[in-house]
Amino acid sequence: MHGNMMDRPLLVSSIIDHAATTHPHTEIVSRLCEGDIHRYTIKDAATRSKKLANALIKRNISQGDRIATLAWNTHRHYELYYGVAGMGAIAHTINPRLFPEQLVYIINHAEDRWLFVDLTFLPLLEAIKDKITKVEQFVILTDDSHLPETSLPNVISYESLIADESEQFEWPEFDEKQAAFLCYTSGTTGNPKGVLYSHRSTVIHAMASIATDALGISEKSCLLPVVPMFHVNAWGTPFSSAIVGAKMVFPGPGMDGASIWELVDSEQPDLLLGVPTVWLMLLNHMDEIGKKLNSVQNVVVGGSAAPLSMIQRFDEQHDAFLIHAWGMTEMSPIGTINNFTPAMRSMSKDARYSLQLKQGRPCYGVEMKIVDDANQALIHDGKAFGHLMVRGPWITNGYYLNDDRSSFVDGWFDTGDVATIDPDNYLSLVDRAKDVIKSGGEWISSIDLENAAIGHPDLQECCVIGVAHEKWDERPLLLAIKTADSTATADDVKNYLSDKIAKWWMPDDVVFVDSLPHTATGKLLKIDLRKQYQDYLMP
Ligand code: ADP
Numbered sequence: 001m002h003g004n005m006m007d008r009p010l011l012v013s014s015i016i017d018h019a020a021t022t023h024p025h026t027e028i029v030s031r032l033c034e035g036d037i038h039r040y041t042i043k044d045a046a047t048r049s050k051k052l053a054n055a056l057i058k059r060n061i062s063q064g065d066r067i068a069t070l071a072w073n074t075h076r077h078y079e080l081y082y083g084v085a086g087m088g089a090i091a092h093t094i095n096p097r098l099f100p101e102q103l104v105y106i107i108n109h110a111e112d113r114w115l116f117v118d119l120t121f122l123p124l125l126e127a128i129k130d131k132i133t134k135v136e137q138f139v140i141l142t143d144d145s146h147l148p149e150t151s152l153p154n155v156i157s158y159e160s161l162i163a164d165e166s167e168q169f170e171w172p173e174f175d176e177k178q179a180a181f182l183c184y185t186s187g188t189t190g191n192p193k194g195v196l197y198s199h200r201s202t203v204i205h206a207m208a209s210i211a212t213d214a215l216g217i218s219e220k221s222c223l224l225p226v227v228p229m230f231h232v233n234a235w236g237t238p239f240s241s242a243i244v245g246a247k248m249v250f251p252g253p254g255m256d257g258a259s260i261w262e263l264v265d266s267e268q269p270d271l272l273l274g275v276p277t278v279w280l281m282l283l284n285h286m287d288e289i290g291k292k293l294n295s296v297q298n299v300v301v302g303g304s305a306a307p308l309s310m311i312q313r314f315d316e317q318h319d320a321f322l323i324h325a326w327g328m329t330e331m332s333p334i335g336t337i338n339n340f341t342p343a344m345r346s347m348s349k350d351a352r353y354s355l356q357l358k359q360g361r362p363c364y365g366v367e368m369k370i371v372d373d374a375n376q377a378l379i380h381d382g383k384a385f386g387h388l389m390v391r392g393p394w395i396t397n398g399y400y401l402n403d404d405r406s407s408f409v410d411g412w413f414d415t416g417d418v419a420t421i422d423p424d425n426y427l428s429l430v431d432r433a434k435d436v437i438k439s440g441g442e443w444i445s446s447i448d449l450e451n452a453a454i455g456h457p458d459l460q461e462c463c464v465i466g467v468a469h470e471k472w473d474e475r476p477l478l479l480a481i482k483t484a485d486s487t488a489t490a491d492d493v494k495n496y497l498s499d500k501i502a503k504w505w506m507p508d509d510v511v512f513v514d515s516l517p518h519t520a521t522g523k524l525l526k527i528d529l530r531k532q533y534q535d536y537l538m539p
Contacts, residue, residue, distance in 0.1 A: 013171035023245025052083030063088030194400030226274035257285025326359035382422030437466035
């Protein structure tokens, strides 16, 4: 017997409607590519999203059409989220850090009809314009007075596109399972794979992430998401913030420490969200200018492991709690969150820091388990580690127009991560399955080694890879970038590590390099390094 409740669809448009009527005065502040700071209210954003929807429909964009964006976090990108998805089309957010051939691949694979682009990224498109011939219209996210010379065909400015449109628009109602957003994973091998989020998955992911013990946001919050809207919808913050009416501060192209600090100082956000590399730049900048992040209470760190030194620096220098989180493109992205608990109150600092190093506990909605190579479930004792499998209503069940089912096993998604889960359901990532180092039948976590090494004051970035070894199959090799005037030697680094890791984990050598390669989402790209150094330890 069914219940008697109304079957109202969970549509993205219902969020902006709710925000515009319930939190009309909430501010949205953006740093723009044109250089200035833009400020308006959620109500203004809702009105302009409706104008955009009218413009798209007038020009024959239909439900299900893919509309691409190549843009920073700004108010215009925010309007695109709601205008495009709200009218029933699919907002395909493109990561500008993908290689040109990957950009060509995904724009053609998605069959994007229109492409909205920030001024910064015009050269990227101009370089590939002859290979993306299916795009009918390019819209530059600026006004006519800032429209530059460009070799792209069919170009208009965003402001002229929406200028004369009506502010009245009734968002259409349709099945909540209809697609709303498309985001391609950066992928370290092969072509990027598209993850197609539905309205339903987007809305419930946002609702779950608001919870006090998740991101903990409310109308009293002010969020500064440095995590980009071009990758996994800025962790859903454009939706979660609108549901509760939290103020949003969009950093636009200014991702460096000084630019972020300028916005923190002027807008006083209490919650920052981003990947570790961004926070390293901010922390270093704060050290240089000798100031404190006074307004900031919490910093959500995900995408890569948060090192101990970062947890400590936020706590001890800035009185800010680092909320470690884990997720992936395929998970919308939030999987686990490590927020402050009552138990942490009575812990010593060291005990709390080591708990904070874990990636946290699942949000309600996410189920997880670890399995061995034969897909047998492993015990959650915080020690046994295996392949991390997840399922839930905001986790993908396949890739867009792609037959590869290798990651989908009995209704679970294989994350490609290797992890432990403790009896309190805290997840601790050991490594990516492909990066873990197999030494003499035992596993060594490259992530743990990197995090231990990065605490060395002379090291800027560290990367540990497994390289072939005559006796042990594989041994760890540490590649590190030193600070400019450092005289540290490989032995200094090994001495530093000696009381921080198990003896048999000690890297066989430390190689100082000038740079390290990264994926489009800023993760260390180890595949080429493994090839380059594969015989480094062989006789
Ligand atoms: P990509 O498009 O590069 O795959 P994702 O953001 O989807 O980008 O990457 C997801 C992966 O990032 C996870 O499977 C995991 O390996 C890694 N990751 C995410 N958060 C964390 C974290 N807190 N600690 C360690 N690794 C993380």
